[in-house]
Amino acid sequence: MTDATHGGRELPVMDEAVPSWKLLLTLTLAGALAGLAVVLLYDFTLPGIEAYKAGVLRTAIAEVLHAPKRADTLWLQGGALTATRPPEEEARRAERVYRGYDDAGRPVGYAIAVVEPGFSEQMHLLVGYDPAGHRLLGMKVLESKETPGIADKVEKPVFTAQFTGRVVPLVGLKATERDRVAHDPSAVLMITGATISSRAVLRGINRVLAHWQPYLDAYRPPAGRS
Amino acid sequence: MRCHAMPDVPGRRKPTATEDFMRGLWKENPTFVQMLGMCPTMAITNSVKNAIAMGLATLVVQLGSNIFVSMFRKRIPNEVRISTYILIIATFVQIVDIGTESLVPETHRALGAFIPLIVANCLLLGRQEAFSSVNTVWRSALDGVGMGLGFTFGLMTVGTVREILGSGSWLGMRVMPANFEPWAIMNMPPGGFFGFGLVLLGFAWFKDKQKRRATLAVALAPAPVARPALEEAVV
Secondary structure (H helix, E strand, O other), X not given: OOOOEEOOEEOXXXXXXXXXXXXXXXHHHHHHHXXXXXXXXXXXXXXXXXXXXXXXXXXXXXXXXXXXOEEEEEEXXXXXXXXXXXXXXXXXXXXXXXXXXXXXXXXXXXXXXXXXXXXXXXXXXXXXXXXXXOEEEEEEEEEOOXXXXXXXXXXXXXXXXXXXOOEOOOEEEOHHHHHXXXXXXXXXXXXXXXXXXXHHHXXXXXXXXXXXXXXXXXXXXXXXXX | OOOOOOOOOOOOOOOOHHHHHHHHHHHOOXXXXXXXXXXXXXXXXXXXXXXXXXXXXXXXXXXXXXXXXXXXXXXXXXXXXXXXXXXXXXXXXXXXXXXXXXXXXXXXXXXXXXXXXXXXXXXXXXXXXXXXXXXXXXXXXXXXXXXXXXXXXXXXXXXXXXXXXXXXEEOOEEOOOOOOOOOHHHHOHHHHHHHHHXXXXXXXXXXXXXXXXXXXXXXXXXXXXXXXXXXXXXX
Protein backbone atom coordinates (compact mmCIF):
# COMPACT_ATOMS: atom_id res chain seq x y z
CA MET A 1 0.00 0.00 0.00
CA THR A 2 1.45 3.36 -0.91
CA ASP A 3 0.50 6.93 -0.15
CA ALA A 4 1.01 9.44 -2.90
CA THR A 5 0.27 13.04 -3.63
CA HIS A 6 -0.64 14.72 -6.87
CA GLY A 7 -0.59 18.50 -7.07
CA GLY A 8 -0.78 18.72 -3.30
CA ARG A 9 -3.93 16.53 -3.30
CA GLU A 10 -3.86 13.15 -1.59
CA LEU A 11 -4.68 10.31 -3.96
CA PRO A 12 -7.05 7.57 -2.79
CA VAL A 13 -5.34 4.76 -0.95
CA MET A 14 -5.34 1.57 -3.04
CA ASP A 15 -6.69 -1.64 -1.58
CA GLU A 16 -4.34 -4.39 -0.71
CA ALA A 17 -4.11 -6.95 -3.51
CA VAL A 18 -6.06 -10.06 -2.57
CA PRO A 19 -4.11 -13.26 -3.24
CA SER A 20 -5.54 -15.40 -6.04
CA TRP A 21 -5.88 -18.45 -3.79
CA LYS A 22 -8.23 -16.46 -1.55
CA LEU A 23 -10.47 -15.55 -4.50
CA LEU A 24 -10.50 -19.16 -5.65
CA LEU A 25 -11.23 -20.39 -2.14
CA THR A 26 -14.16 -17.98 -1.73
CA LEU A 27 -15.80 -19.09 -4.96
CA THR A 28 -15.10 -22.78 -4.28
CA LEU A 29 -16.60 -22.60 -0.79
CA ALA A 30 -19.61 -20.61 -1.98
CA GLY A 31 -20.21 -23.13 -4.80
CA ALA A 32 -19.82 -26.13 -2.51
CA LEU A 33 -22.21 -24.73 0.11
CA ALA A 34 -24.75 -23.73 -2.55
CA GLY A 35 -24.53 -27.19 -4.13
CA LEU A 36 -24.93 -28.91 -0.78
CA ALA A 37 -28.00 -26.84 0.14
CA VAL A 38 -29.71 -27.49 -3.21
CA VAL A 39 -28.93 -31.23 -3.30
CA LEU A 40 -30.09 -31.79 0.29
CA LEU A 41 -33.36 -29.95 -0.37
CA TYR A 42 -33.85 -31.83 -3.66
CA ASP A 43 -33.35 -35.21 -1.98
CA PHE A 44 -35.65 -34.24 0.87
CA THR A 45 -38.51 -33.09 -1.38
CA LEU A 46 -38.17 -35.59 -4.25
CA PRO A 47 -40.46 -38.32 -2.80
CA GLY A 48 -43.25 -35.78 -2.25
CA ILE A 49 -42.87 -34.32 -5.76
CA GLU A 50 -42.91 -37.77 -7.39
CA ALA A 51 -45.91 -38.83 -5.30
CA TYR A 52 -47.79 -35.71 -6.44
CA LYS A 53 -46.94 -36.38 -10.11
CA ALA A 54 -48.01 -40.02 -9.77
CA GLY A 55 -51.27 -38.88 -8.17
CA VAL A 56 -51.96 -36.45 -11.03
CA LEU A 57 -51.27 -39.22 -13.56
CA ARG A 58 -53.53 -41.71 -11.70
CA THR A 59 -56.37 -39.18 -11.64
CA ALA A 60 -55.93 -38.45 -15.35
CA ILE A 61 -55.87 -42.18 -16.24
CA ALA A 62 -59.05 -42.70 -14.21
CA GLU A 63 -60.65 -39.80 -16.08
CA VAL A 64 -59.79 -40.84 -19.65
CA LEU A 65 -60.49 -44.54 -19.09
CA HIS A 66 -63.67 -43.85 -17.06
CA ALA A 67 -62.60 -45.10 -13.64
CA PRO A 68 -61.02 -48.49 -14.39
CA LYS A 69 -60.53 -50.94 -11.52
CA ARG A 70 -56.78 -50.89 -12.09
CA ALA A 71 -54.20 -49.89 -14.70
CA ASP A 72 -50.91 -51.62 -15.57
CA THR A 73 -47.92 -49.94 -17.15
CA LEU A 74 -46.68 -51.48 -20.40
CA TRP A 75 -43.18 -50.62 -21.60
CA LEU A 76 -42.00 -50.46 -25.19
CA GLN A 77 -38.85 -52.56 -25.36
CA GLY A 78 -37.17 -54.14 -28.36
CA GLY A 79 -40.03 -53.16 -30.66
CA ALA A 80 -42.77 -54.73 -28.51
CA LEU A 81 -44.86 -53.94 -25.46
CA THR A 82 -44.05 -55.77 -22.25
CA ALA A 83 -45.44 -55.68 -18.73
CA THR A 84 -41.97 -56.32 -17.30
CA ARG A 85 -40.45 -53.19 -15.87
CA PRO A 86 -37.03 -52.50 -17.39
CA PRO A 87 -34.03 -51.61 -15.20
CA GLU A 88 -34.32 -48.20 -13.46
CA GLU A 89 -32.17 -46.23 -15.91
CA GLU A 90 -33.99 -47.61 -18.97
CA ALA A 91 -37.38 -47.26 -17.29
CA ARG A 92 -36.91 -43.48 -17.07
CA ARG A 93 -36.39 -43.20 -20.82
CA ALA A 94 -38.64 -46.00 -22.12
CA GLU A 95 -41.92 -45.13 -23.86
CA ARG A 96 -44.96 -46.49 -22.03
CA VAL A 97 -48.74 -46.79 -22.10
CA TYR A 98 -51.23 -47.67 -19.34
CA ARG A 99 -53.66 -50.54 -19.87
CA GLY A 100 -56.84 -50.28 -17.83
CA TYR A 101 -59.11 -53.09 -16.60
CA ASP A 102 -62.70 -53.13 -15.39
CA ASP A 103 -64.07 -54.87 -12.25
CA ALA A 104 -64.25 -58.21 -14.08
CA GLY A 105 -60.59 -57.93 -15.15
CA ARG A 106 -61.42 -57.21 -18.79
CA PRO A 107 -59.27 -54.61 -20.57
CA VAL A 108 -61.11 -51.33 -21.13
CA GLY A 109 -58.47 -49.52 -23.17
CA TYR A 110 -55.17 -47.72 -23.01
CA ALA A 111 -54.18 -44.36 -21.58
CA ILE A 112 -51.53 -42.80 -23.80
CA ALA A 113 -49.53 -39.62 -23.30
CA VAL A 114 -49.29 -37.11 -26.16
CA VAL A 115 -46.76 -34.27 -26.31
CA GLU A 116 -47.15 -31.76 -29.14
CA PRO A 117 -45.92 -28.21 -29.68
CA GLY A 118 -48.82 -25.79 -29.30
CA PHE A 119 -48.99 -22.05 -29.96
CA SER A 120 -46.78 -21.18 -26.97
CA GLU A 121 -45.03 -24.30 -25.70
CA GLN A 122 -45.35 -28.07 -25.61
CA MET A 123 -48.82 -29.30 -24.72
CA HIS A 124 -49.03 -32.47 -22.61
CA LEU A 125 -52.21 -34.52 -23.12
CA LEU A 126 -53.48 -37.91 -22.03
CA VAL A 127 -55.94 -39.82 -24.20
CA GLY A 128 -57.98 -42.95 -23.50
CA TYR A 129 -57.94 -45.23 -26.54
CA ASP A 130 -59.63 -48.42 -27.68
CA PRO A 131 -57.29 -49.83 -30.38
CA ALA A 132 -59.77 -52.41 -31.61
CA GLY A 133 -62.35 -49.80 -32.63
CA HIS A 134 -59.77 -47.04 -33.29
CA ARG A 135 -61.93 -45.01 -30.94
CA LEU A 136 -61.04 -42.42 -28.32
CA LEU A 137 -62.42 -43.00 -24.85
CA GLY A 138 -61.52 -39.56 -23.49
CA MET A 139 -58.99 -36.74 -23.56
CA LYS A 140 -57.47 -34.56 -20.85
CA VAL A 141 -54.92 -31.74 -21.06
CA LEU A 142 -52.30 -32.36 -18.39
CA GLU A 143 -50.21 -29.28 -19.04
CA SER A 144 -50.38 -26.39 -21.47
CA LYS A 145 -49.26 -22.79 -21.54
CA GLU A 146 -51.53 -21.61 -24.33
CA THR A 147 -52.69 -17.98 -24.37
CA PRO A 148 -54.91 -17.35 -21.35
CA GLY A 149 -58.45 -16.35 -22.21
CA ILE A 150 -58.23 -17.59 -25.80
CA ALA A 151 -56.24 -20.71 -26.59
CA ASP A 152 -56.48 -22.14 -23.07
CA LYS A 153 -60.04 -23.14 -24.03
CA VAL A 154 -58.45 -26.36 -25.35
CA GLU A 155 -58.25 -27.41 -21.68
CA LYS A 156 -61.93 -26.84 -21.02
CA PRO A 157 -64.69 -29.48 -21.23
CA VAL A 158 -66.40 -27.63 -24.09
CA PHE A 159 -63.46 -28.79 -26.25
CA THR A 160 -62.15 -31.92 -24.50
CA ALA A 161 -65.59 -33.59 -24.14
CA GLN A 162 -65.90 -33.76 -27.93
CA PHE A 163 -63.16 -36.39 -28.18
CA THR A 164 -65.01 -39.15 -26.35
CA GLY A 165 -66.20 -41.72 -28.90
CA ARG A 166 -64.43 -40.11 -31.87
CA VAL A 167 -62.66 -42.35 -34.36
CA VAL A 168 -59.05 -41.65 -35.34
CA PRO A 169 -57.65 -40.14 -37.47
CA LEU A 170 -59.43 -37.05 -36.25
CA VAL A 171 -60.57 -34.29 -38.55
CA GLY A 172 -60.88 -30.68 -37.38
CA LEU A 173 -63.89 -28.67 -38.45
CA LYS A 174 -64.40 -24.90 -38.31
CA ALA A 175 -67.32 -23.34 -36.46
CA THR A 176 -69.07 -22.74 -39.82
CA GLU A 177 -69.02 -26.53 -40.44
CA ARG A 178 -70.79 -27.30 -37.15
CA ASP A 179 -73.53 -29.31 -38.90
CA ARG A 180 -71.05 -31.93 -40.11
CA VAL A 181 -69.94 -32.94 -36.59
CA ALA A 182 -72.97 -35.11 -35.94
CA HIS A 183 -72.50 -37.04 -39.20
CA ASP A 184 -68.74 -37.57 -39.15
CA PRO A 185 -67.44 -39.90 -36.37
CA SER A 186 -63.93 -38.43 -36.74
CA ALA A 187 -64.95 -34.77 -36.63
CA VAL A 188 -63.98 -32.40 -33.82
CA LEU A 189 -65.08 -28.76 -33.76
CA MET A 190 -62.07 -26.47 -33.43
CA ILE A 191 -62.05 -23.36 -31.25
CA THR A 192 -62.54 -20.04 -33.03
CA GLY A 193 -59.52 -17.84 -32.31
CA ALA A 194 -57.43 -20.80 -31.18
CA THR A 195 -57.04 -22.64 -34.47
CA ILE A 196 -53.32 -23.29 -34.01
CA SER A 197 -53.79 -24.83 -30.54
CA SER A 198 -56.83 -26.89 -31.66
CA ARG A 199 -54.94 -28.17 -34.72
CA ALA A 200 -51.95 -29.02 -32.53
CA VAL A 201 -54.14 -31.17 -30.27
CA LEU A 202 -55.59 -33.07 -33.23
CA ARG A 203 -52.22 -33.42 -34.94
CA GLY A 204 -50.58 -34.73 -31.76
CA ILE A 205 -53.32 -37.30 -31.09
CA ASN A 206 -53.32 -38.56 -34.70
CA ARG A 207 -49.54 -38.82 -34.77
CA VAL A 208 -49.10 -40.58 -31.43
CA LEU A 209 -51.95 -43.04 -31.95
CA ALA A 210 -50.66 -43.93 -35.43
CA HIS A 211 -47.28 -44.62 -33.77
CA TRP A 212 -48.77 -46.87 -31.06
CA GLN A 213 -51.42 -48.70 -33.10
CA PRO A 214 -49.16 -51.54 -34.40
CA TYR A 215 -47.69 -52.17 -30.92
CA LEU A 216 -51.15 -52.22 -29.30
CA ASP A 217 -52.46 -54.57 -32.01
CA ALA A 218 -49.51 -56.92 -31.53
CA TYR A 219 -49.63 -56.95 -27.73
CA ARG A 220 -50.59 -60.25 -26.12
CA PRO A 221 -50.80 -60.26 -22.32
CA PRO A 222 -48.76 -62.89 -20.50
CA ALA A 223 -50.54 -66.17 -19.74
CA GLY A 224 -52.76 -65.95 -16.67
CA ARG A 225 -53.50 -62.28 -17.26
CA SER A 226 -56.16 -60.59 -19.35
CA MET B 1 -8.84 -7.57 2.44
CA ARG B 2 -11.52 -4.92 2.16
CA CYS B 3 -14.86 -4.97 0.53
CA HIS B 4 -16.77 -1.75 -0.14
CA ALA B 5 -16.53 1.62 1.45
CA MET B 6 -19.25 2.14 4.01
CA PRO B 7 -21.80 4.61 2.66
CA ASP B 8 -22.24 6.51 5.93
CA VAL B 9 -21.89 10.18 5.19
CA PRO B 10 -20.71 12.33 8.12
CA GLY B 11 -23.51 14.50 9.41
CA ARG B 12 -26.24 12.49 7.65
CA ARG B 13 -28.81 10.88 9.93
CA LYS B 14 -28.82 7.07 9.91
CA PRO B 15 -32.17 5.74 8.57
CA THR B 16 -34.47 4.13 11.12
CA ALA B 17 -35.65 0.52 10.86
CA THR B 18 -39.07 1.74 9.67
CA GLU B 19 -37.44 3.81 6.92
CA ASP B 20 -35.39 0.79 5.80
CA PHE B 21 -38.57 -1.27 5.63
CA MET B 22 -40.81 1.36 4.02
CA ARG B 23 -38.30 2.42 1.35
CA GLY B 24 -39.19 -0.47 -0.98
CA LEU B 25 -42.90 -0.26 -0.32
CA TRP B 26 -43.42 3.28 -1.61
CA LYS B 27 -40.55 5.79 -1.93
CA GLU B 28 -38.30 3.45 -3.95
CA ASN B 29 -40.92 0.93 -5.04
CA PRO B 30 -39.18 -1.55 -7.40
CA THR B 31 -42.04 -1.54 -9.92
CA PHE B 32 -43.31 2.05 -9.98
CA VAL B 33 -40.18 4.04 -9.09
CA GLN B 34 -37.09 1.93 -9.83
CA MET B 35 -38.84 0.08 -12.69
CA LEU B 36 -36.89 -3.10 -12.06
CA GLY B 37 -38.05 -6.66 -12.68
CA MET B 38 -40.09 -5.76 -15.74
CA CYS B 39 -39.98 -9.30 -17.19
CA PRO B 40 -42.26 -10.84 -14.51
CA THR B 41 -44.29 -7.61 -14.38
CA MET B 42 -45.26 -8.13 -18.02
CA ALA B 43 -45.33 -11.91 -18.07
CA ILE B 44 -47.26 -13.20 -15.08
CA THR B 45 -49.60 -10.38 -14.13
CA ASN B 46 -52.53 -11.70 -16.16
CA SER B 47 -54.04 -12.86 -12.85
CA VAL B 48 -53.76 -11.52 -9.31
CA LYS B 49 -53.12 -15.01 -7.95
CA ASN B 50 -50.04 -15.47 -10.16
CA ALA B 51 -48.87 -11.94 -9.32
CA ILE B 52 -49.03 -12.65 -5.58
CA ALA B 53 -47.24 -15.99 -5.99
CA MET B 54 -44.44 -14.43 -8.07
CA GLY B 55 -44.14 -11.48 -5.66
CA LEU B 56 -43.83 -13.75 -2.64
CA ALA B 57 -41.33 -16.04 -4.41
CA THR B 58 -39.21 -12.97 -5.20
CA LEU B 59 -39.57 -11.77 -1.60
CA VAL B 60 -38.16 -15.05 -0.27
CA VAL B 61 -35.20 -14.87 -2.68
CA GLN B 62 -34.60 -11.19 -1.91
CA LEU B 63 -34.74 -11.73 1.85
CA GLY B 64 -32.55 -14.84 1.82
CA SER B 65 -29.89 -13.40 -0.48
CA ASN B 66 -29.88 -10.05 1.37
CA ILE B 67 -29.24 -11.82 4.68
CA PHE B 68 -26.48 -14.06 3.28
CA VAL B 69 -24.71 -11.32 1.34
CA SER B 70 -24.80 -9.04 4.39
CA MET B 71 -23.65 -11.85 6.69
CA PHE B 72 -20.58 -12.59 4.55
CA ARG B 73 -19.97 -9.04 3.26
CA LYS B 74 -16.65 -8.72 5.08
CA ARG B 75 -15.46 -12.13 3.86
CA ILE B 76 -16.33 -11.77 0.17
CA PRO B 77 -13.44 -10.13 -1.74
CA ASN B 78 -14.46 -7.23 -3.94
CA GLU B 79 -12.94 -8.93 -7.00
CA VAL B 80 -15.33 -11.91 -6.91
CA ARG B 81 -18.36 -10.26 -5.35
CA ILE B 82 -20.61 -10.35 -8.45
CA SER B 83 -20.02 -14.09 -9.01
CA THR B 84 -20.64 -14.78 -5.34
CA TYR B 85 -23.81 -12.68 -5.15
CA ILE B 86 -25.21 -14.35 -8.28
CA LEU B 87 -24.38 -17.76 -6.82
CA ILE B 88 -26.23 -16.88 -3.60
CA ILE B 89 -29.23 -15.51 -5.54
CA ALA B 90 -29.31 -18.55 -7.88
CA THR B 91 -29.21 -20.91 -4.89
CA PHE B 92 -32.21 -19.22 -3.30
CA VAL B 93 -34.08 -19.26 -6.62
CA GLN B 94 -33.42 -23.01 -6.90
CA ILE B 95 -34.60 -23.48 -3.30
CA VAL B 96 -37.81 -21.54 -4.03
CA ASP B 97 -38.31 -23.52 -7.27
CA ILE B 98 -37.97 -26.89 -5.50
CA GLY B 99 -39.91 -25.63 -2.46
CA THR B 100 -42.93 -24.41 -4.46
CA GLU B 101 -42.95 -27.60 -6.55
CA SER B 102 -43.05 -29.60 -3.34
CA LEU B 103 -45.43 -27.45 -1.28
CA VAL B 104 -47.74 -25.78 -3.82
CA PRO B 105 -47.41 -27.78 -7.08
CA GLU B 106 -50.43 -26.14 -8.73
CA THR B 107 -48.93 -22.68 -8.26
CA HIS B 108 -45.58 -23.98 -9.46
CA ARG B 109 -47.25 -25.20 -12.66
CA ALA B 110 -49.02 -21.87 -13.15
CA LEU B 111 -45.80 -19.87 -12.80
CA GLY B 112 -43.99 -22.25 -15.16
CA ALA B 113 -40.68 -20.96 -16.43
CA PHE B 114 -40.88 -17.70 -14.52
CA ILE B 115 -39.57 -18.94 -11.17
CA PRO B 116 -36.14 -19.84 -12.65
CA LEU B 117 -36.13 -16.44 -14.35
CA ILE B 118 -36.19 -14.71 -10.94
CA VAL B 119 -32.44 -15.23 -11.04
CA ALA B 120 -32.25 -12.64 -13.82
CA ASN B 121 -34.36 -10.07 -11.94
CA CYS B 122 -32.07 -7.05 -11.70
CA LEU B 123 -33.77 -5.94 -8.48
CA LEU B 124 -32.04 -8.77 -6.61
CA LEU B 125 -28.46 -8.08 -7.68
CA GLY B 126 -29.13 -4.36 -7.48
CA ARG B 127 -30.04 -4.55 -3.79
CA GLN B 128 -26.95 -6.65 -3.00
CA GLU B 129 -24.68 -4.08 -4.63
CA ALA B 130 -26.47 -1.02 -3.29
CA PHE B 131 -27.48 -2.16 0.17
CA SER B 132 -26.69 -5.61 1.60
CA SER B 133 -22.97 -5.49 0.77
CA VAL B 134 -22.55 -2.39 2.95
CA ASN B 135 -25.16 -2.78 5.68
CA THR B 136 -25.85 -4.98 8.69
CA VAL B 137 -27.84 -8.21 8.52
CA TRP B 138 -30.82 -6.69 10.35
CA ARG B 139 -31.04 -3.65 8.07
CA SER B 140 -30.54 -5.84 4.98
CA ALA B 141 -33.34 -8.16 6.11
CA LEU B 142 -35.69 -5.19 6.55
CA ASP B 143 -34.70 -3.87 3.13
CA GLY B 144 -35.31 -7.33 1.61
CA VAL B 145 -38.80 -7.64 3.11
CA GLY B 146 -39.67 -4.04 2.14
CA MET B 147 -38.46 -4.47 -1.45
CA GLY B 148 -40.15 -7.89 -1.74
CA LEU B 149 -43.46 -6.56 -0.45
CA GLY B 150 -43.14 -3.47 -2.66
CA PHE B 151 -42.56 -5.71 -5.68
CA THR B 152 -45.54 -7.89 -4.70
CA PHE B 153 -47.68 -4.75 -4.35
CA GLY B 154 -46.55 -3.58 -7.80
CA LEU B 155 -47.33 -6.93 -9.45
CA MET B 156 -50.68 -7.13 -7.65
CA THR B 157 -51.69 -3.68 -8.85
CA VAL B 158 -50.88 -4.47 -12.48
CA GLY B 159 -52.50 -7.92 -12.03
CA THR B 160 -55.68 -6.31 -10.67
CA VAL B 161 -56.09 -4.07 -13.72
CA ARG B 162 -55.35 -6.91 -16.14
CA GLU B 163 -57.54 -9.54 -14.47
CA ILE B 164 -60.53 -7.21 -14.10
CA LEU B 165 -60.37 -6.02 -17.71
CA GLY B 166 -59.12 -9.30 -19.21
CA SER B 167 -61.33 -11.77 -17.34
CA GLY B 168 -63.92 -9.66 -15.51
CA SER B 169 -62.78 -11.13 -12.19
CA TRP B 170 -60.46 -10.41 -9.26
CA LEU B 171 -58.65 -13.32 -7.61
CA GLY B 172 -61.02 -15.60 -9.51
CA MET B 173 -64.15 -13.88 -8.14
CA ARG B 174 -66.51 -12.32 -10.69
CA VAL B 175 -66.55 -8.54 -10.23
CA MET B 176 -67.84 -7.26 -13.56
CA PRO B 177 -71.47 -7.46 -14.74
CA ALA B 178 -72.52 -10.62 -16.59
CA ASN B 179 -72.81 -8.73 -19.89
CA PHE B 180 -69.19 -7.47 -19.67
CA GLU B 181 -67.15 -8.70 -22.61
CA PRO B 182 -63.58 -9.42 -21.37
CA TRP B 183 -60.76 -7.65 -23.20
CA ALA B 184 -58.83 -10.71 -24.35
CA ILE B 185 -55.76 -8.63 -25.18
CA MET B 186 -55.24 -7.86 -21.49
CA ASN B 187 -54.48 -11.56 -20.93
CA MET B 188 -51.90 -11.58 -23.72
CA PRO B 189 -48.31 -10.23 -23.59
CA PRO B 190 -49.26 -6.81 -25.08
CA GLY B 191 -51.82 -6.52 -22.28
CA GLY B 192 -48.88 -6.46 -19.86
CA PHE B 193 -47.67 -3.22 -21.44
CA PHE B 194 -51.16 -1.71 -21.53
CA GLY B 195 -51.86 -2.72 -17.91
CA PHE B 196 -48.50 -1.45 -16.68
CA GLY B 197 -48.94 1.80 -18.64
CA LEU B 198 -52.36 2.39 -17.07
CA VAL B 199 -51.00 1.74 -13.57
CA LEU B 200 -48.00 4.04 -14.13
CA LEU B 201 -50.35 6.74 -15.37
CA GLY B 202 -52.42 6.43 -12.20
CA PHE B 203 -49.29 6.40 -10.02
CA ALA B 204 -47.84 9.51 -11.71
CA TRP B 205 -51.21 11.32 -11.43
CA PHE B 206 -51.43 10.50 -7.71
CA LYS B 207 -47.88 11.68 -7.01
CA ASP B 208 -48.43 14.85 -9.00
CA LYS B 209 -51.64 15.57 -7.10
CA GLN B 210 -49.82 15.08 -3.78
CA LYS B 211 -47.03 17.42 -4.89
CA ARG B 212 -49.44 20.15 -6.02
CA ARG B 213 -51.40 19.88 -2.77
CA ALA B 214 -48.19 20.29 -0.76
CA THR B 215 -47.13 23.32 -2.86
CA LEU B 216 -50.56 24.88 -2.45
CA ALA B 217 -50.49 24.34 1.32
CA VAL B 218 -47.15 26.16 1.53
CA ALA B 219 -48.41 29.03 -0.66
CA LEU B 220 -51.61 29.51 1.33
CA ALA B 221 -49.99 29.27 4.76
CA PRO B 222 -50.15 32.65 6.64
CA ALA B 223 -46.87 34.55 6.69
CA PRO B 224 -45.08 34.29 10.03
CA VAL B 225 -45.47 37.44 12.15
CA ALA B 226 -42.25 39.19 13.08
CA ARG B 227 -42.69 39.06 16.81
CA PRO B 228 -39.94 41.53 17.87
CA ALA B 229 -41.35 44.18 15.51
CA LEU B 230 -44.86 43.61 16.88
CA GLU B 231 -43.65 43.89 20.42
CA GLU B 232 -41.91 47.16 19.60
CA ALA B 233 -45.10 48.54 18.04
CA VAL B 234 -47.12 47.73 21.17
CA VAL B 235 -44.58 49.37 23.36
